Amino acid sequence: MSLTLADEQAFAQGGNRLCFVHPEHADRCIKVRRPDFTLEDLRRKKGFPKSLLPLHYFDDNREEHEVITGLAQQHGEPVFELISRCYGFEDSDLGPGLVLELVRDADGQISQTLKAQIWGEGYTPDCQAAVEHFCQQWRSLQIPSRDLLLHNLLVQKDSEGKVRRIVVIDGLGSPNLIPFNRLPAPLRAAKVERKLANLQQRIEQTLAKKARGEQPGYHGMATAHHPQDNHKG
Ligand SMILES: Nc1ncnc2c1ncn2[C@@H]1O[C@H](COP(=O)(O)OP(=O)(O)OP(=O)(O)O)[C@@H](O)[C@H]1O
Numbered sequence: 588m589s590l591t592l593a594d595e596q597a598f599a600q601g602g603n604r605l606c607f608v609h610p611e612h613a614d615r616c617i618k619v620r621r622p623d624f625t626l627e628d629l630r631r632k633k634g635f636p637k638s639l640l641p642l643h644y645f646d647d648n649r650e651e652h653e654v655i656t657g658l659a660q661q662h663g664e665p666v667f668e669l670i671s672r673c674y675g676f677e678d679s680d681l682g683p684g685l686v687l688e689l690v691r692d693a694d695g696q697i698s699q700t701l702k703a704q705i706w707g708e709g710y711t712p713d714c715q716a717a718v719e720h721f722c723q724q725w726r727s728l729q730i731p732s733r734d735l736l737l738h739n740l741l742v743q744k745d746s747e748g749k750v751r752r753i754v755v756i757d758g759l760g761s762p763n764l765i766p767f768n769r770l771p772a773p774l775r776a777a778k779v780e781r782k783l784a785n786l787q788q789r790i791e792q793t794l795a796k797k798a799r800g801e802q803p804g805y806h807g808m809a810t811a812h813h814p815q816d817n818h819k820g
């Protein structure tokens with residue numbers, strides 16, 4: 588049976604997808620394509636020559652499902668400390684939705700992004716330790732990703748309000764034509780290292796931006812009442 592989402596309020600949205608709490612499982616979310624920014628719109632926006640590629644090439648849900656399924660086969664349980672668990676597709680009145688672990692803090696609140704966390708509270712020692720642990724694990728499992736953007740990482744807090752886990756919820760996979768696993772090992776390691784160095788840089792840039800008194804920008808600062816609404820990945 589198809590899920591009814593059109594009448595529900597999305598708890599968050601990115602440039603491409605709307606995120607709903609799964610109507611039947613409080614610990615899962617379901618992500619559907621934004622009706623106001625379809626795959627056709629996205630393909631058009633990419634321009635020539637990418638506009639010649641088939642639509643499924645642009646489908647984040649399809650890619651995320653493939654990548655998470657592959658990582659689960661390759662690494663088993665340990666990978667789900669770092670990325671959200673994926674439960675496959677379900678039909679909805681807003682099209683097919685990908686069902687994933689909904690990351691919540693110990694108090695039940697939906698976890699916020701690393702961007703919102705460090706903007707709001709600074710780079711506290713607990714958060715720093717969680718990021719360091721995340722980087723170690725990411726390095727040892729060598730997970731292929733696009734840039735690790737601060738609005739695509741969530742901070743999960745324990746009952747004392749301390750950051751305990753960093754979870755990647757978007758941007759998995761490899762943007763290259765050669766599949767990540769076919770690359771020579773040193774190149775894979777170098778790619779992973781570059782993404783981690785880049786993550787540290789983004790954290791420092793965000794702290795510097797805040798110190799200068801600038802605005803954070805919408806992306807990744809949303810709450811359920813102020814959904815994000817731009818189209819940047
Ligand atoms: N599994 C999750 N648990 C809790 N919150 C989530 C989860 N997935 C997404 N979110 C929230 O929803 C926002 C948008 O989700 P997501 O990044 O998947 O959308 P997107 O449209 O693919 O993003 P982008 O603009 O980066 O393409 C996130 O920034 C985060 O705040």
Ligand SMILES: [Mg+2]
Pocket residue numbers: 601602738739757820
């Ligand atoms: Mg995102």
